[in-house]
Amino acid sequence: EPEVTQTPSHQVTQMGQEVILRCVPISNHLYFYWYRQILGQKVEFLVSFYNNEISEKSEIFDDQFSVERPDGSNFTLKIRSTKLEDSAMYFCASRPNLRETQYFGPGTRLLVL
Amino acid sequence: AQSVAQPEDQVNVAEGNPLTVKCTYSVSGNPYLFWYVQYPNRGLQFLLKYITGDNLVKGSYGFEAEFNKSQTSFHLKKPSALVSDSALYFCAVRDIKRNRGSTLGRLYFGRGTQLTVWP
Numbered sequence: 001e002p003e004v005t006q007t008p009s010h011q012v013t014q015m016g017q018e019v020i021l022r023c024v025p026i027s028n029h030l031y032f033y034w035y036r037q038i039l040g041q042k043v044e045f046l047v048s049f050y051n052n053e054i055s056e057k058s059e060i061f062d063d064q065f066s067v068e069r070p071d072g073s074n075f076t077l078k079i080r081s082t083k084l085e086d087s088a089m090y091f092c093a094s095r096p097n098l099r100e101t102q103y104f105g106p107g108t109r110l111l112v113l
Numbered sequence: 114a115q116s117v118a119q120p121e122d123q124v125n126v127a128e129g130n131p132l133t134v135k136c137t138y139s140v141s142g143n144p145y146l147f148w149y150v151q152y153p154n155r156g157l158q159f160l161l162k163y164i165t166g167d168n169l170v171k172g173s174y175g176f177e178a179e180f181n182k183s184q185t186s187f188h189l190k191k192p193s194a195l196v197s198d199s200a201l202y203f204c205a206v207r208d209i210k211r212n213r214g215s216t217l218g219r220l221y222f223g224r225g226t227q228l229t230v231w232p
Contacts, residue, residue: 004156031218043157043203043222056219091157098218101147104157 002026004105006092012111013082021077021108023092032075033093033102034067036060043091049075082112115140115206119223126194126230134189134226136204145207146187147220148178152200160202163187174198194230201225 005024013019025032034046048055049067057065066078075094079086089109093102117138126132138144145164149157161172168180178189189202205220 006156009154033219035220035222040224042224043205043220045219045221048219058219093157095218101159101162102218102220103159104149106154106156 004092004094004103006090006105006108008108009106010109010111012113015084015112016081019079019082019110021079021090021092021110023075023077023094023105024073025075025092025094026096026103027073029094029096029103031055031095031098031102032067032069034077035091035093035104036088037091037107038085038088046077046090082110084112086110087112115208115221117146117204117206117221117223119202119204119226121226122224123227123229126228128196128230128232129193132191132194132198132228132230134202134204134228136187136189136223138185138187138204138206140206144180144187146178146180147205147207148172148176148187148189149203149205149222150200151203151225157203160189196230196232199228199230201227 007022032049035043037043045058047057047061064080068076089107091107092105095102119136147162148160150160151157160176161170163170163180171177176191178187180187203225204223208219
């Protein structure tokens with residue numbers, strides 16, 4: 001059964017550094033999402049992406065964040081200058097169309113020191 | 114705005130006993146409701162959803178959920194729990210806001226409930 005994959009599974013970085021979180025959505029899926037979960041808190045929506053552009057972003061998704069689908073298979077989330085409060089589990093999700101359920105990856109645990 | 118609440122951080126049940134994981138929601142319009150499960154080191158796995166129709170929805174691994182409009186609840190249930198059901202369970206509601214003619218489909222999640230089934 002096809003799955004959404006994410007790399008790396010864990011990343012530790014220094015405050016102020018740039019990080020890129022990578023996701024490979026299920027092939028033939030057209031809608032892509034990033035969510036995050038700070039330890040002990042809710043899973044929060046960050047951004048949705050369709051047709052090579054952002055469809056919607058939350059208030060969390062400020063100028064430090066960007067997303068890209070560089071090669072038709074990967075979907076990346078970049079944090080330009082990480083802050084301590086960016087430490088969280090980041091989940092990627094995809095779906096083939098808006099009638100279907102979102103399929104989630106295993107997440108990347110980011111720790112900013 | 115859409116939101117869900119999971120009032121219990123933890124639920125503990127004995128194997129073979131029925132289990133309930135609670136979820137209440139707040140939406141404008143008709144709710145699209147979901148349950149996801151997360152096993153250690155795995156992603157969020159879809160269990161079941163309610164869009165319309167029968168209030169009792171059946172999903173994977175023997176789970177079911179009951180939609181109750183008057184109580185704005187969507188509790189997850191299983192008649193006989195297994196130790197392997199131990200995991201983190203998330204309730205979610207889907208955004209049905211329209212933008213440029215399309216629904217966007219973002220999910221609003223609860224905080225999650227850790228279910229532990231002991232032998």
